Amino acid sequence: MLDVTDSATAAASGLDPNQLDHVIGQAHAALSRRQKDDGHWVFELEADATIPAEYVLLEHFLDRIDPGLESKIGVYLRRIQGDHGGWPLYHDGKFDLSATVKTYFALKCLGDDIDAPHMRRARQAVLDHGGAERSNVFTRFQLALFGEVPWDATPVMPVELMLLPRSAFFSVWNMSYWSRTVIAPLLVLAALKPVAINPRGIHVQELFVTAPDQVKDWIRGPYRSVWGRAFKVLDQVLRPTTKLIPASTHRRAIDAAVKFIEPRLNGIDGLGAIYPAMANTVMMYRALGVPDSDPRAVTAWEAVRALLVGQGDEVYCQPCVSPIWDTGLAGHAMIETASGKDGIAPEATKAGLNKAVEWLRDRQILDVKGDWAINRPDLEPGGWAFQYRNDYYPDVDDTAVVGMLLHRQNDPANDEALERARAWIIGMQSTNGGWGAFDVDNNKDLLNYIPFADHGALLDPPTVDVAARCISFLAQLGHNEDRPVIERGIQFIRDEQEKDGSWFGRWGTNYIYGTWSALCALNAAGVSHDDPMVVRAVEWLRSVQRPDGGWGEGCESYENGPRGIYKESLPSQTAWAVLGLMAVGRRDDPATARGIAWLATHQDEDGEWQEQPYNAVGFPKVFYLRYHGYRLFFPLMALARYRNLESSNTRHVAFGF
Template sequence: MFNKVNDGIGQLIDSIRKDQSSNGAWTYPFETGISTDCYMIILLRSLEINDEKLIQQLVERILSRQEDNGAWKLFYDEGEGNISATVEAYYSLLYSGYIKKQDPKMKRAKSFIIKNGGLKDIHMLTKLLLALTGQHRWPPYNPLPVELILLPHSCPIHFYRFSVFGRANLTPIMILADKKYSLTTKMSPDLSDLSSKRNEDELDFRNSQEWRSFYSTIKQAINQLIGLPSHLHQLAIEKAKHYMLQRIEPDGTFLGYFSTTFLMIFALLSLGHSKNHPIIINAVNGLKGMKTVIDGHVHMQYTTADVWNTSLLGYALQEAGVPSNDSMIKKANHYLLQRQHLKYGDWAVQNPAGVPGGWGFADMNTIQPDVDDTTASLRSMARMVKKVPVYRQSWDRGLQWLLTMQNDNGGWPAFEKNTDSKLFSLLPIEKAEYILTDPSSADLTGRTLEYLGNYTNLLNNYSSVQSAIQWLYRNQEDDGSWYGRWGICYIYGTWAAVTGLRAVGVLTTHSSIKRAVTWLETIQNSDGGWGESCNSDRNQKYVPLKTSTLTHTAWAVDALISANDKSNNSIKKGIDFLLINLNQADWTTTYPKGQGMAGDFYIHYHSYRYIFPLLALAHYKKKYKQKS
């Protein structure tokens, strides 16, 4: 068995070594379906940037993802298709000018859209896209008054109580809704035939009465606090514009995200910027810079994942025995060292005691660090800390920033602390819990505990550690699993929680660990692997994929290894599955393992097929070889 494990580890290391970039990073794609491809076509046509080669390449990719019934899906087992994704694809293909309504593929797509309610039940952000480009009416009221940005921090609802991702997307939306901005061109298609009641359709944020009530509440608060003289409306517009411009990354994008940059461009147009304004051109070029190629097709990434890929791979390789002085590891850690954040960002508003020292997710991320990338980067650099002084300095800053980011409830968020107001969960905005809040999560809390337990000298009775342990105990599901906020989904959260709890001394005999182990063993497939459907996050309960994947299996096996002093049948069968399927190349390999918005935004990390099987095999060998 261990000879095969060694062979598998060697195979993975060789593949990873070949894929490293010259700057030390790994640039595996961050793949998110077709939405960004669709939006890029619509953006280029709206700005009358005739980059025909890119538009044709994106058209080819979108068409390559169409199902036989005419629809597009977000993941393999999503039923017949996704209505919002299909509308976006249909619209962008028509806007490209290269596909006509009479094309059989378009007829099938239209048939699917009409069959599923036309434009009535598409996602809020898809309706926003249509309103921006003349296919949908704006509502007569603003979904959020732009004056919200002026409310002081003493108010129960203020701008910085939203998550940073929520603020970044809402800021341009507030401007656009205020202006009721719409842009059409001579190439704009006509989507009126997709709805029989187009004249009655509005950009309805789930429930207009509830929105009007919330809008009225915010307006009253603004009136009471600042009197709302007429000039303050323009002040709010200027402050919103300033917020965006102050957070433009070196590549021209707004915080490095596709959606925020797309919306910022339209917001600036609504404020009078010309289509060829340097800020807009730089933003478009920044989006183009996130272009990648997958299976011969060009894909517009939502962001890049270079820091995330590199930190996880650097850590996994060293766990598998690659020494820290290997050129591959040295280059990776040097890259990470250069990407540490040394200036304050929005996180400091809710965390004034913190000093910069975290890491962000993307290559060009200089403003927005996050907890997960910070612990991952610190793990990769851990073996360098005692050897090179500059790594010790970096380590200390990262650890101190991390500790100050813990939420008051004991868990860790992703980007900002204490931005999980229950008020926002009541708002009638679609997926508000994903867009507007940044709660403590089992995956972030578990991974942070794993780092603190295995890589620092903090005692297990340290207050931060104990409060995090208690948070995990309180948030374990009845079946013994944990929900993972940023992965798919319960297997991911359970892996993070179990490995974290074990790292800080929670015994294998503890009821929380035993329940988690029982759950994992119960859901193991007959082939020895594990697999979980993206439907889990939609349904808020575990839904099996009914087939096994490399990544889910690696997570489950790694959790079981951490929770068992001796190998058992479940672990051995899981390891066998990994070894047999290391070269697996089917739909299970490309099935999303990450998510950003349940039901609407899923991520296929191309690096995961290497990272997590390597970790599981390495930990199996390290723990059990001497006991065999």
């Protein structure tokens, strides 16, 4: 028999408590089915057409063509072509010139007739947008490797950058981890200027409005500030002077790049464990004359191939894999359901969690001082990576999420891992009180205006979402001596709040993600739920709730589009919104109840939720991501927490995530 509180909640949300239990049970079962035998979870991580197109071009650069595989990649690429004729950067997005140039090139390599309707539409769209000569820097590098444009089409990036000390402004050590690992092999390629084997002799001159040998100005903006124009002038000055660099210095710089890369090859997980760095390494070895049979080249190629995923007739290439992140988030969702309700056996849930935590503990990075140590040489390692292995590049966000899960499990076996993670997180705080994803004080913003950085993401500055997770972790641990660190973090979050009350989400889409993250941290840190900062955030979340009770936000919000708004409600964003509201005492808010009802009524027969729009970002305006696991673990986390707070005397979220 329901008590009065249960009845009131059911009436407000339109949910019968038994129905809520059933939905949670179904979601728990669905997530449990996806756990690997060794305890971890890993879901597909999908980007746009760029990465699979680049993979096809890589096979043709090397003349290592796999016709059966490429045929399946072609099916995938044709399916995701937009109605505008080109390829977008995210589901249902606008035309993107660079993605379309690469994809058209890849499909032509696959044998698609250029007069086929989909190729004609793509070609016309490229020409209508200024032609391939107006594509971005990375696309022009790709075209240069195939001889489609002269190397003058690329910005001056001499390999001698690898010789610059940390104190030099243009040093690679002032760039983000992803930039560092992508650039190092790319500088070698730019120095050696190899030409693709291109066994089928495929060219794409038809994509240019102006013939490449007639283009007078490859670096033409748009400039984000006057610094862009200043660095263009510097590029013009440096271009002829690089030819005066002594050959011995040139060779020494190439050697320095290789010496940087090889300790970081990371086995089957590859350089930086991200596709662009891995692919550049494969091409670098070929350009250096390293045989394909050399163990280094073999492993580098295997690492790239390991990113291929697909089902049936389709295959695509992931930008990287996310097992640590997926396992941490899935673990948090599962631990919320460990009460034994809905027919869920608590012992079975705990057994699965124990396996997950053991798997995670084994992957803590304890003996490698990665690139982060350039700025923190006395700090001992203690973080987790994002991928299976990436020891030189542990992820601050992952470390905080995994740390919170280990702490919630309440097992003394986790104590040492937690202390190492705690010390590392504290040591990684930047001077402004925030945390970046991989580095400390990686914020020389002027570097984002050099011609090479037309993507505007050369750096890894502190962000609210990462800072929020670090605050949550430290607050959850509850060490009094950490309070000054937490207070500096809170001030960073306070300073970064938008005028409308939301927070920008650097690594998830977008203001809903950032606002949820911040509210969880503020709650964990003991900030009053009536603090004006919190109240403004709550009111913003309420203001963007959709009429059907859910929330949605498109990647357009990274491109000056509406914040917190989309044409449909989405499982991930709805879960983030209600988790944020519940974190700051709004469990009984009608907006929360309506969001929970939306989640409960949009679950499919398999206990999962479906979500086609992209829900995360690599680089705003340039590179977006779809985490296939978000649609499973975040709704489960939200629904289970909603139910758990019903039986809580304080209605207080006990944990910081």
